[in-house]
Amino acid sequence: MTQLFTVAITDIYRALVRLPLAGLLGWQDLRQRYRRSTLGPFWLTISQGVMIGMMGVLFSQIFKTEIEEFLPFIAIGMIMWGYISSTIIESGMVFVASEGIIKQLPIPIFTHVLRMMWRNILIFGHNLLIVPLVLLAVQKSLGWVALWSIPGFILVTVNLTWIVLLFGILCTRYRDMPQIVASLVQVVFFLTPIMWMPKLLPERTGAYLLDFNPFYHLLSIVREPILGAMPSLLNWGVSLGLAVAGWGVALLFYGRYKARVPYWL
Amino acid sequence: MALIEFKDVCADFPIYNANGRSLKRRLIEVATGGKLGADTHGRVVVRALDGISFSFKDGDRVGLIGHNGAGKSTLLRMLSGVYKPSLGSIRLEGEIGSLIDISLGIDPEASGRENIFLRAALLGMKNSQIKERLNEIIDFSELGDFVDMPVRTYSSGMHLRLAFSVSTIVRPEILLMDEWLSVGDENFKHKAEARMAELVQNTRILVIASHDRKMIEHNCNRAILLEHGKIKMDASPKEVCSAYFG
Incomplete structure (x- = not known):
């Protein structure tokens, strides 16, 4: 077991040493996608912004919630969910898409995970522009507590990284997995309070839908501080515990199957 | 100092979308390509490299020759560290460029x-x-x-x-x-x-796969002939080339 950890950690270390490469490739991916387009990745921001505006107005009517309260809630929720869902969905292709490089150059395969994470963080950064606009529109100001969303975001990213690593390996071996993952992500979207507010749920259902949903906790540690509240201890605890346990499993798995990935491609 | 040492290195590629059952317990030696076989679970496996052993040291200029599918590219990728051996071991000292x-x-x-x-x-x-x-x-x-x-x-x-x-x-x-x-x-x-x-x-060490006899005789001081993923001959370029090219 220690040997598996050593293998995994050595590879991750080697990938971190070559972090600029992952950064360059991730950046290149984004530029490639939007080359010759004037607005580039901001097209994503615009479509996301329009979507949030529409849904904000519509659902605040349906749920009879104040738009001042609902719009920031759905804005942060949708942007975070965009980040979470796209990384998880893309995890299915993370190694398959880099087949050429993996089969030709002995670059640690964790580099490809970092590349994909970085690409999605960049997209997230573009989308983040919507938040101040929304806050301005509803005349809401940020408190100091909002700074807590930064460690929150880092913890979410740490969690997503092990998920991508684990799913990436599984999806390379079992090519039906990406489809399964994509439909599960869709289900989680509706089960997680993104479009609906947790307080709208009846007490008993709430306990099931919220406390047992890791994505609720992950969202909360970023969303709550921006909305002006401190995330609960449970939110932090679950997110942290998930990171530790998840990385434990992912490292073992990575150590065991790392060498097989090129053979599966 | 650079050094490469292969000891009984095998590369087995599992093929998941082929029907394993029809090939089970049957070993087919095909004209080109590695050996097709089935593993204990009945999956089809292509053995692209089969029990490769050699050692290269400073000054070696090695030419790899063989038919298409004899395992030249797989061997190069194994050398570069892209593939890890399914069986056997590799000792490698020195920085590799591909x-x-x-x-x-x-x-x-x-x-x-x-x-x-x-x-x-x-x-x-x-x-x-x-x-x-x-x-x-x-x-x-x-x-x-x-x-x-x-x-x-x-x-x-x-x-x-x-x-x-x-x-x-x-x-x-x-x-x-x-x-x-x-x-x-x-x-x-x-x-x-x-x-x-x-x-x-x-x-320090050059390993080159080629079909060009002149190039190998000119640039190499050692040649390895691969066939069905095995080393058939490992000698001077002259000997190997005349055996292979005739």
Whole structure:
């Protein structure tokens, strides 16, 4: 077991040493996608912004919630969910898409995970522009507590990284997995309070839908501080515990199957 | 000091979308390619390398010859560290450089200059090193002002010149090649030849897969003949070439 950890950690270390490469490739991916387009990745921001505006107005009517309260809630929720869902969905292709490089150059395969994470963080950064606009529109100001969303975001990213690593390996071996993952992500979207507010749920259902949903906790540690509240201890605890346990499993798995990935491609 | 030691190295590729049952317990030796077989679970397995043992040391210039599918490319990838052996062990000392696919990673939409950075980073160069040698690379490629144009506007010759100029900038201790690199028009060819000669001279171990008898006899001091993933012959280039090419 220690040997598996050593293998995994050595590879991750080697990938971190070559972090600029992952950064360059991730950046290149984004530029490639939007080359010759004037607005580039901001097209994503615009479509996301329009979507949030529409849904904000519509659902605040349906749920009879104040738009001042609902719009920031759905804005942060949708942007975070965009980040979470796209990384998880893309995890299915993370190694398959880099087949050429993996089969030709002995670059640690964790580099490809970092590349994909970085690409999605960049997209997230573009989308983040919507938040101040929304806050301005509803005349809401940020408190100091909002700074807590930064460690929150880092913890979410740490969690997503092990998920991508684990799913990436599984999806390379079992090519039906990406489809399964994509439909599960869709289900989680509706089960997680993104479009609906947790307080709208009846007490008993709430306990099931919220406390047992890791994505609720992950969202909360970023969303709550921006909305002006401190995330609960449970939110932090679950997110942290998930990171530790998840990385434990992912490292073992990575150590065991790392060498097989090129053979599966 | 550079050293490569292979001990009974095998490479088994599991093929998940072939029907394993029909091939179960039946070993088929096909005319080209590795040995097809089935593992204990009844899955189809292609054994691309089968019990390969050798050791290369400083000064070795090894030519790999064999039919298509004999295992040359797999062996090169095994040497580069892309594949880990399914069975057997490898001992490796020295830094490895691979000139197997010099166009890998080139983005046609990006400019030549951006591609130099991209390609060099893939080869393991640091940003500061690339900046230092950027002008040298651009000069060598003879692209002039085209270096700031998107690569998709290049002719295929220009494309190769760019890839060649960046890829040959590294000086690894162990150099892997799939066929000798020869690019460009008459004028550039001479420059490229000189660059290749220098590259090969500065490397401690050269391993090159080729179908070119002249090239192997000229550049190598040892040749290995592969057949169905096994070493059939390991001797001087002259002996191996006359056995293989007749």
